[in-house]
């Protein structure tokens with residue numbers, strides 16, 4: 046008992062020190078894989094090792110073997126940090142080690158899932174009748190949504206895909222935007238719908254699906270149809286016009302899926318809510334809590350307008366599992382069975398922030414993004430997107446120069462941004478999605494970016 050307490054306190058102490066130091070160290074991970082491997086690999090011995098020294102070794106390696114995504118100056122990908130209350134409640138989750146799949150195994154996890162789901166439906170303006178499942182991330186939220194869509198669309202044709210599979214089934218037209226996130230393709234592959242067997246719909250200059258192009262494409266389809274849209278383009282942050290698209294899909298009788306991995310959270314702010322207009326007309330929505338809601342990995346959420354199709358696509362009976370009548374068995378809404386109680390940090394963050402705190406988080410990140418764009422543009426660099434949300438794309442000149450500036454920024458270590466390609470052009474992508482980013486972080490990062498741009502152009506006039 047004493048040892049357990051000592052180990053838990055030791056891990057907590059390491060975590061607290063790690064977080065204390067996260068804004069003082071280089072944002073990039075500075076250790077090489079070789080260093081990390083050599084430090085950690087030669088340690089599997091007969092008789093094992095004292096657990097406190099194992100904890101120490103791992104914690105020591107984390108100091109330079111991790112990117113400082115928990116700090117205020119990490120702007121790579123779209124990852125977000127985790128709010129202190131979410132990290133703390135995630136420790137509770139690990140401590141309890143509850144299997145959140147089945148009500149009787151963890152009534153608390155099941156009830157917290159339900160309450161957090163109700164709150165998310167309120168925030169997003171989705172009907173309270175929608176079903177909600179907690180999965181590992183946006184990828185599995187897309188997968189689960191499309192599994193529900195597949196079941197629903199084929200059931201309308203009298204085909205039971207869960208029992209009979211896809212061989213001989215009526216063909217489904219799958220329609221995606223040219224800018225669909227690649228995980229939509231992963232999901233389509235896993236569902237047997239084919240990653241490339243899709244109709245791709247043209248987008249506008251910001252990457253939004255064009256409703257007129259969608260209407261044209263749907264005109265020569267008939268039978269089951271699934272349309273995949275997105276709110277929050279990973280490059281530009283742009284939102285497909287869901288309300289207009291819903292007019293088209295409603296007329297066609299197609300399933301409307303919305304990938305809102307980070308964009309859905311814009312609905313938490315009255316200033317940005319208009320971007321998701323029409324979302325309640327969708328059939329399924331996927332989102333991530335581990336991105337902009339700032340809970341720890343891993344936590345995605347699937348929301349579905351058709352609970353019976355959602356549940357039907359996910360639930361399998363087993364002789365030794367009896368679902369609890371009148372209770373919500375969490376396993377009914379996810380592909381996994383055993384899993385952690387990942388809704389607990391979601392609940393904790395929403396309860397801590399409240400609606401106004403959530404709005405503030407969203408608006409703060411968007412304000413920081415605008416500041417980045419204004420400062421970089423002011424210094425003569427080109428901003429490639431309309432900064433409608435938390436994403437900024439910047440070009441520092443030709444592709445080679447832009448790449449070298451990105452690399453200089455990363456090795457400087459003040460902040461971290463990654464590269465991307467937008468409309469054929471190399472760009473640096475700034476994503477502001479962490480609660481931890483302050484005005485000072487933004488100014489320090491801007492200085493570092495401008496410094497890197499200047500030294501790059503001076504070294505190669």
Ligand SMILES: *Cc1c(COP(=O)(O)O)cnc(C)c1O
Pocket residue numbers: 123181182183184185226228275277278279304305306307333345
């Ligand atoms: C991040 C993201 C995903 C994938 O989510 P994971 O949590 O990484 O699985 C899907 N779609 C969009 C738009 C995203 O931004």
